[in-house]
Amino acid sequence: MVQSKVFWQQHKFKLNGLVLLLPLWFLYDSLTPEFPPAWPAQQLGQFEIAPIPLDLKPPYAHHDEYVKDFYLSFTQGDIAAIRQGYLNIGPAPLPLAELQQGEEGILHGSRHGQHVHAIAPPQLTATDKVWLTLQTWQGELLTTSWQLPDELVQPQ
Known part of the structure; x- marks a missing residue:
């Protein structure tokens, strides 16, 4: 002792x-921090956008929904022209009326880039895509998608 x-x-x-x-x-x-590489940029109306996943982990539960975090780099276009923007992962884009019901999937940030908790299923499959839906102040609805890279897809 x-x-x-x-x-x-x-x-x-x-x-x-x-x-x-x-x-x-x-x-x-x-x-x-170390982030995965940016995905190829796509033209969507006046905007050129490149998504960057913040990690290569599967979606996680956040406020009773599954989400995956992304950073969207706007290399062209005026972010002030966007009325609302949403990101979801799935086989098809969610309708704007459904996206507006919750608080997940909404783009937020500054003119330098936008952060988003993308609405996602619990398991990502090869048929899923990342869908970006933007609405401008003139009411124009813009939608584009990116294929999920193999390192994000969980084996069946």
Whole structure:
């Protein structure tokens, strides 16, 4: 018993030093993220858009829905011309009336790019695509899609 107290008294400063250094590791890790490569850009009306998945993990449960996080890079076009935009994953784009019912799948961000929790099924299949639906202030409805890369598709 006395031996363990002496050991603790001699080495407790090392544990304190480790506790002080761990936040630096986590700070570095959070400031240097690594993302998968961007997908090919597509022209959609006046916009040129390239999606970037934030990771290669399967969709996750978020507020009772499954979602997959994406960053959309707008390399051409004025984002201020978009009234609303949605991203979903599936065999077909969801109708605008259905997309407007919830809070998932909505594009949000700045003129530099948009983040989105894309509505997704629990398991991604080879028949699924990533569907982008934009509505402009003039009421024009624009839709495009990207094939899912093989590394995102779960085996059946």
